[in-house]
Amino acid sequence: MTASVQERDLVVIGGGPAGLAAALAAKEDGIDDVLIIERSDELGGILNQCIHNGFGIHLFEKELTGPEYAERFIKDVMKEQIECLTGTVVTGLSREREITAVGQESGLLKIKAKAVVLAMGCRERTRSAIHIPGDRPAGVFTAGTIQQLINLDGYLPGKTVVILGSGDIGLIMARRLTLEGVKVQGVVEIMSYPGGLNRNIAQCLNDFGIPLYLSHTVVEIRGKERVEGVVVAPVDSRRVPILDRSFYVPCDTIVLSVGLIPENELSRMADVRLSSTTSGAYVDENLQTSVDGIFACGNVLHVHDVVDFVTRESWRAGKNAARFIKSGLPQCGIAVKPGKNVRYVVPHMVSGEQDVEFFLRASRPMGRSVLSIQPGLREVRQRIVKPSEMISVTLSADVIAKAKSSGEIRFELDERGTGQ
Amino acid sequence: MLVHFLECVVKAVSELVTRPKDSLGQFDILVIGGGVVGTAIARSLARYRWKTALVERFAELSFGTSKANSGIVHAGFHSTPGTLKAELCSKGCLMFPDLTSELDVEYKQNGVIMVAMSDEETDKLHMYLKQGEENRVPGMQFLSGDELRSREPNLSDRVVAGIFAPTGGVVSPFELTLALGENAAANGVSVFLETEVTGMEVRDRSIVQVNTNKGSIVARLVINAAGLYADKVANMAGDYSFTIRPRKGEEYLLDKRLEGTVHSTIFPLPTPVSKGILVIPTVHGNLMLGPTAEDTDDREDLSTTFEGFQQIFSMCSKMVNGLSPSDLIATFAGLRPASNRDDFVIGPSEQARNLINVGGIESPGLTAAPAIAEMVLEIVKDMSSDLGLPIEENEDYDPTRPGVRRFRCMTDEQRAAAIAEDPLFARIVCRCEQVTEAEIVDAIRRGARTLDGVKLRTRTGMGRCQGGFCTSRVMKILSRELGIPMTSITKRGGESRILLYEIKELLSASSDSVGAVDSDRTLSSGASVDTSGGDSKA
Ligand SMILES: Cc1cc2nc3c(=O)[nH]c(=O)nc-3n(C[C@H](O)[C@H](O)[C@H](O)COP(=O)(O)OP(=O)(O)OC[C@H]3O[C@@H](n4cnc5c(N)ncnc54)[C@H](O)[C@@H]3O)c2cc1C
Ligand SMILES: Cc1cc2nc3c(=O)[nH]c(=O)nc-3n(C[C@H](O)[C@H](O)[C@H](O)COP(=O)(O)OP(=O)(O)OC[C@H]3O[C@@H](n4cnc5c(N)ncnc54)[C@H](O)[C@@H]3O)c2cc1C
Numbered sequence: 001m002t003a004s005v006q007e008r009d010l011v012v013i014g015g016g017p018a019g020l021a022a023a024l025a026a027k028e029d030g031i032d033d034v035l036i037i038e039r040s041d042e043l044g045g046i047l048n049q050c051i052h053n054g055f056g057i058h059l060f061e062k063e064l065t066g067p068e069y070a071e072r073f074i075k076d077v078m079k080e081q082i083e084c085l086t087g088t089v090v091t092g093l094s095r096e097r098e099i100t101a102v103g104q105e106s107g108l109l110k111i112k113a114k115a116v117v118l119a120m121g122c123r124e125r126t127r128s129a130i131h132i133p134g135d136r137p138a139g140v141f142t143a144g145t146i147q148q149l150i151n152l153d154g155y156l157p158g159k160t161v162v163i164l165g166s167g168d169i170g171l172i173m174a175r176r177l178t179l180e181g182v183k184v185q186g187v188v189e190i191m192s193y194p195g196g197l198n199r200n201i202a203q204c205l206n207d208f209g210i211p212l213y214l215s216h217t218v219v220e221i222r223g224k225e226r227v228e229g230v231v232v233a234p235v236d237s238r239r240v241p242i243l244d245r246s247f248y249v250p251c252d253t254i255v256l257s258v259g260l261i262p263e264n265e266l267s268r269m270a271d272v273r274l275s276s277t278t279s280g281a282y283v284d285e286n287l288q289t290s291v292d293g294i295f296a297c298g299n300v301l302h303v304h305d306v307v308d309f310v311t312r313e314s315w316r317a318g319k320n321a322a323r324f325i326k327s328g329l330p331q332c333g334i335a336v337k338p339g340k341n342v343r344y345v346v347p348h349m350v351s352g353e354q355d356v357e358f359f360l361r362a363s364r365p366m367g368r369s370v371l372s373i374q375p376g377l378r379e380v381r382q383r384i385v386k387p388s389e390m391i392s393v394t395l396s397a398d399v400i401a402k403a404k405s406s407g408e409i410r411f412e413l414d415e416r417g418t419g420q
Numbered sequence: 421m422l423v424h425f426l427e428c429v430v431k432a433v434s435e436l437v438t439r440p441k442d443s444l445g446q447f448d449i450l451v452i453g454g455g456v457v458g459t460a461i462a463r464s465l466a467r468y469r470w471k472t473a474l475v476e477r478f479a480e481l482s483f484g485t486s487k488a489n490s491g492i493v494h495a496g497f498h499s500t501p502g503t504l505k506a507e508l509c510s511k512g513c514l515m516f517p518d519l520t521s522e523l524d525v526e527y528k529q530n531g532v533i534m535v536a537m538s539d540e541e542t543d544k545l546h547m548y549l550k551q552g553e554e555n556r557v558p559g560m561q562f563l564s565g566d567e568l569r570s571r572e573p574n575l576s577d578r579v580v581a582g583i584f585a586p587t588g589g590v591v592s593p594f595e596l597t598l599a600l601g602e603n604a605a606a607n608g609v610s611v612f613l614e615t616e617v618t619g620m621e622v623r624d625r626s627i628v629q630v631n632t633n634k635g636s637i638v639a640r641l642v643i644n645a646a647g648l649y650a651d652k653v654a655n656m657a658g659d660y661s662f663t664i665r666p667r668k669g670e671e672y673l674l675d676k677r678l679e680g681t682v683h684s685t686i687f688p689l690p691t692p693v694s695k696g697i698l699v700i701p702t703v704h705g706n707l708m709l710g711p712t713a714e715d716t717d718d719r720e721d722l723s724t725t726f727e728g729f730q731q732i733f734s735m736c737s738k739m740v741n742g743l744s745p746s747d748l749i750a751t752f753a754g755l756r757p758a759s760n761r762d763d764f765v766i767g768p769s770e771q772a773r774n775l776i777n778v779g780g781i782e783s784p785g786l787t788a789a790p791a792i793a794e795m796v797l798e799i800v801k802d803m804s805s806d807l808g809l810p811i812e813e814n815e816d817y818d819p820t821r822p823g824v825r826r827f828r829c830m831t832d833e834q835r836a837a838a839i840a841e842d843p844l845f846a847r848i849v850c851r852c853e854q855v856t857e858a859e860i861v862d863a864i865r866r867g868a869r870t871l872d873g874v875k876l877r878t879r880t881g882m883g884r885c886q887g888g889f890c891t892s893r894v895m896k897i898l899s900r901e902l903g904i905p906m907t908s909i910t911k912r913g914g915e916s917r918i919l920l921y922e923i924k925e926l927l928s929a930s931s932d933s934v935g936a937v938d939s940d941r942t943l944s945s946g947a948s949v950d951t952s953g954g955d956s957k958a
Contacts, residue, residue: 039851089848100832104846108836126886128673128748135723136752138911138918142888149919153892155906156921181926224720225915252920268677 004110009033010321011099011113013090013266016045017307018298018314019119020073025318026117027080031325034082035111037101039089043077044070045121046144046299047307049151052172054199058308069307085109093266095291115321118267118281118289118296119314122260122303124169127221130258132164134220139227143169143257147176156180158253162230163187164218168196168305168388170257175204177255185249186211188218188232190239193365195257195388197305217241218254227252262300270294277344278302284332284349285356286320287313295321302346302359305390309359316357334403339374339412341366343387350409352401357394358411362387366415374410375403385413442635444612447473448809449800450630450639451609452617452653454478455486456593457781458645459600460793463819465800466607469812473639474601474609475632477616479913480873482597484647486786487876488722488754490671490700490711491593492685494784495532495585497552497560498695504764508788508795510555513587515790523599523821525592526703531684532588533568535579535739541689542581548689549583559586574681574741588685590703593786594876602866603821607814613869614913617646620656626773627657640807643776643796648719648757650765650779657772662765662779666719666755667693669711670728673750675884678742679705686739695783697735699743704879709736709743711754724751749884756782764788766795774807776800824862828854828879849897850890852883860894864901871895872912891918 010026012019015038023034042048047055050066057063060072077084088103097116101109124142141149141157147169149155161182163170166189174184187205192215194201205212213232219241220231233246262280264272273282273290280301281289289296297317298310323329332349336358343363350356362369366385371393373379380393403409451462454476462474478484496510520527536542545562552560563571565580605611612634620642621629630637646653651664679701688696694713702708712728729751737743759765759780769775776799778792785792804811825838827845838845844858855878863877871887871894874880880894881887887894895918899906910916 039848087847089851091848091854102835102839102846102848104843107839107846108832110832123885124888126749126888128750128886129746131726131729131745131748131751133724133726133729133751138916141891145888145891149892150923153896153906154923155919156923156926157918158920159926180923219726220723224722225912226917 005098006109006111008035008111008113009325010035010115010117011111012036012117012119013093013099014038014045014119014121014298014300015040015043015084015086016119016121016298017047017070017073017310018121018300018317019045019117020070020077021311021314022117022119022295022297022318022321023082024073024076024080025315026322027082029319029322031322036077036082036084037088037090037099038084038086041087043074043084043086049144049147050172051151052176055307058306059311066307073311090266093270095270097270097293114325115293115295117314117317117321118272118294118300119298120263120266120300122299123263125256125259125261127256129261130256132218132221134231135223137221137223137225137227139223139252140221140254140256143167143173143255146173146255150176150180156182157255158227158251159183160185160251161253161255162218162232162249162251163255163257165189165257165259166194166196166201166212167257167259168200170255171196171200171204173255173257174210175208178208178210184208184210185251186213188213188216190215190217190235193386195259197388219243219246221254227254230254260299260303262303264300267294267296267300272296275344275348277338278346280346282348283346285347285351285354286323286329286332287317287347288320288324288329293324295324302344304359305388309390309392312357313359333407334400335408337408337410339410341369341413342411345411350400352404353397355394355396356400357392360391360393360411362391362413366413369413369415372412372414374412375406382413444615444632444635444637445473445610447471447610447637447639449473449641449643450475450637451643451645452630453484453645453647453650454481454597454601454611454613455484455645455647456482456597456600456786456789457486457647457778457792458643459597459604460789461643461645461778461796462604462609463600463607464793464797466604466609467797467814467817469814470809472604472609473612473637474604475612475615475617475637477614479614479870479910480598480867481601481611481613482594482876483872483912485754485757486597487594488671488752489593489669489783489786490698490708491590491702491786492532492698492700493527493529493589493591494787495552495560495588496555496557496784496787497534497548497583497585498690499555499784501551501554504766505784505788506555508764508791509784510557512784512788512791513589516589516591516787519790520591520596522819523596523603524823525595525599527589527591528703529587529589530701531584531586532687533572533582533584533684534687534689535568535575535582536689537578537580537738539580544689545581545583552583552585557585557587560584572682572684572686575686576737576739576741578738584684590685590700591786592703596786598867598877599821603819606821607817617653617656622658622772625658625771627775640809641774641776641800641803642772643778643800645778645781647781648755650757650777651759654769654775654777654779657769657775659769659771659775659777661770662777663760664757664780665760666716666721667758667782668714668716668721668753668755669694670724670732670751670753671708671710672729672732672748673702673752674707674709674743674747675749676705678707678747681707681742682740688735688739697732699736699740704882706749707743709733713756716755719755722753722755724753728753750882750886758782764792766792768799768803776803824877825859827856827859849893850878850880850883852885852889853879855880855890857897860897861901864898868898869902870910870912870916871898871918874898895919
């Protein structure tokens with residue numbers, strides 16, 4: 001009953017915006033044998049449940065809904081006749097790019113690919129990941145699960161909700177729940193600044209009068225069978241709860257929007273080196289991981305806040321996977337380092353032979369700032385800097401090449417109060 | 421004709437009025453409590469031709485303490501020689517290999533290690549070594565710190581010596597309980613769920629009737645295995661010979677990424693109230709840290725605490741390297757039903773003639789359960805002639821449970837074969853634990869009725885995303901297979917419904933939302949027309 005091993009040129013794991021863009025780009029560059037494997041029954045990834053608009057502002061200069069954005073790429077994939085296996089889960093991946101998958105139509109599949117693009121997206125952080133003590137009743141959900149239950153399945157979790165975490169998904173769900181007649185008691189955020197985009201704070205909370213408790217956290221969940229309420233407390237500057245100022249908020253549902261974790265289980269199986277900061281792979285400017293011929297892009301590489309950047313990054317991953325299959329890729333010898341006030345920069349290695357778009361995040365909220373790229377390469381002004389808003393900078397090959405001698409290129413953020 | 425009609429009316433009315441007293445039947449033996457102890461006893465009784473019933477107040481078996489513990493099959497060197505705990509633990513431990521293979525339950529004999537972190541502690545190890553010998557624990561060894569580290573490279577440098585007991589193991593406690601219950605039922609035991617014993621009628625020191633929320637039961641012999649409520653149940657029969665005070669234990673489960681950090685279960689030296697906080701490689705490949713030990717008066721308090729969290733990580737990190745809270749995927753707590761007698765309370769009641777108490781079954785109760793069941797069986801046999809229970813073997817008794825097929829444990833070849841046989845094996849529903857729709861359908865066929873029931877049987881939602889991905893998928897399968905709406909599916913029975921409304925429901929139901937909840941309840945408890953007037957709301 002051993003499944004025979006198929007040989008394929010390019011296999012893309014995940015059919016969200018990242019996977020779709022990578023597949024299209026590789027096809028455009030002459031790779032005809034491309035296969036997308038997606039575990040859901042539909043292509044489109046997380047976008048399918050994002051029925052709000054706000055997708056495509058950068059790429060199409062238009063506010064599309066998630067499904068509309070995805071549809072544009074799915075249509076192209078159909079037109080290009082790229083093969084897609086939906087309802088199929090990749091369960092194994094090796095360094096040698098051997099893939100095992102299980103699907104309704106195909107049964108157990110074994111594939112050996114010349115190149116692989118990892119585009120598996122993220123999962124959500126759970127209650128345990130942030131250690132909320134208390135009872136364990138029904139009625140505690142992550143924001144993405146709630147989004148799926150409401151938008152795709154047509155159910156409401158409850159009638160009164162407290163949202164923990166001010167990530168974008170949580171903010172969007174605050175609005176969605178309110179529109180469905182659910183009372184959102186408030187959004188509780190442990191940091192002193194919101195986790196989501198400014199426009200979401202305005203459009204999803206302020207417009208509906210939903211209170212946002214900054215520097216607060218949930219210290220206890222109560223309810224034996226179903227959630228009955230939460231205890232909320234302010235936190236001090238070290239984020240330690242001040243328990244004698246805690247208060248009780250009754251609710252029947254708790255929604256957690258406390259972050260996303262790149263889904264890198266398959267990457268681990270293939271010994272792909274992962275970064276503890278991004279929880280995604282280390283990649284070079286070609287989006288190739290530490291394992292030859294395995295590429296990563298989209299949310300599995302690092303958590304993006306807008307899908308347009310996912311598409312752009314993934315497009316490059318697809319192009320480079322094609323290049324790898326046809327002629328191989330050059331080595332990248334310059335290490336990219338996050339410096340002062342920078343949490344991470346992707347990619348992690350560059351060559352100085354081509355232009356590169358860098359994505360980075362600040363480690364704290366700052367006013368007007370300057371991004372300097374060391375050693376003495378360039379300075380870029382930034383408006384208000386926030387960890388929630390990813391910064392993108394493109395450097396030309398000759399600028400990067402200046403770092404060849406030192407072998408290192410460093411990104412730093414400095415606050416510049418006024419003027420200059 | 422008319423008479424018959426009237427009879428029917430009278431019967432119907434009296435049924436309405438006396439509903440809680442409906443008869444659930446007459447049995448030879450009634451077991452109260454569907455934990456590991458009650459189910460093990462029920463299964464042992466099924467070897468004989470007694471008509472046996474088991475009642476459990478929760479929606480499914482094993483939802484009490486038996487689902488929330490450390491899952492260790494203790495070797496038996498912890499308990500004081502001469503106690504029931506010592507005798508039944510060592511004996512129970514040696515029964516696990518056969519028992520788990522008969523029932524196809526996951527079990528691993530990975531051995532246990534008790535470590536000393538000072539010379540003073542090393543002296544105490546010798547005491548436990550001797551105690552183990554007295555309790556007839558086979559194969560125990562004393563090992564130096566370096567010998568231990570060559571076996572377990574992640575033990576910390578603080579560990580100076582230890583004892584190793586090869587017969588210790590790990591088991592999935594809820595799987596075992598569910599399997600025991602399933603096998604008991606397959607051998608003729610009637611199982612009543614969501615059936616809580618609320619009182620007893622006692623005449624001449626004999627229990628003549630047991631009342632439950634679902635109706636009454638008549639039995640010649642009652643076995644009380646009610647865990648945390650064993651004292652309360654005994655009280656109902658006029659027996660006040662022991663009391664139970666819960667001792668809470670919190671457990672912290674870490675990601676499978678850490679599989680292999682330790683191979684054996686690592687114990688510190690015990691404290692006066694517990695075996696200490698351990699590092700446990702679970703039978704499913706996770707690492708689990710715990711339990712704490714806090715006395716409490718609340719028999720329903722399963723909350724976890726910040727103090728517990730801190731205590732666990734600081735204790736475990738002293739023994740084992742590489743543990744970090746960032747790998748935490750789940751936390752839970754269980755309550756040990758500790759008695760005031762400092763030992764298991766097993767035996768015929770001195771107050772009620774036809775009651776056997778099996779109470780105070782705290783740790784190592786999971787390990788001891790199969791031996792407890794054998795002991796109780798002997799007691800039943802001793803009492804049988806007095807109670808009019810002839811001892812006749814059940815020739816049809818089959819100790820084996822048809823195998824559970826676990827996709828995650830299969831080789832690629834086995835997977836391909838399973839899919840060829842049943843295409844539902846190709847539908848992976850829980851991606852973290854790789855559980856397929858075929859397994860979920862099978863779990864429902866075996867009795868799962870709730871989300872937790874499916875989870876405990878198949879591991880859906882037990883992985884790193886904790887059900888974020890599969891919850892609604894599992895609910896859809898439950899809804900389809902059981903023919904119930906999504907909004908009536910519960911996490912674990914009772915009021916633990918997961919989705920309270922359908923979309924748009926809150927927009928149309930303008931104000932009286934409390935009323936909406938109430939009517940909901942009436943609907944789900946069966947559309948009986950309440951003609952009795954009385955408290956029907958206006
Ligand atoms: C609630 C929410 C709101 C958002 N709002 C906006 C917005 O307003 N504007 C905006 O621009 N961006 C928004 N985003 C961000 C954007 O949608 C994401 O960044 C983008 O979808 C990430 O794309 P991806 O392809 O990397 O991941 P995903 O879309 O998550 O796709 C990954 C795919 O891989 C599949 N997969 C994973 N593992 C396997 C496996 N082992 N085998 C087979 N298939 C697998 C998954 O099923 C999934 O379909 C939002 C995101 C969310 C969640
Ligand atoms: C944190 C912790 C860790 C532990 N670790 C281990 C270990 O590693 N190894 C080990 O051997 N032991 C361990 N134990 C002990 C072990 O879990 C218990 O000894 C064992 O589960 C007790 O089983 P039981 O059937 O008596 O209790 P339970 O599982 O609680 O079963 C009793 C059942 O009776 C039902 N019931 C109660 N009242 C009524 C009523 N009136 N009517 C109907 N039904 C009723 C309850 O709902 C319950 O399901 C641990 C315990 C805890 C709390």
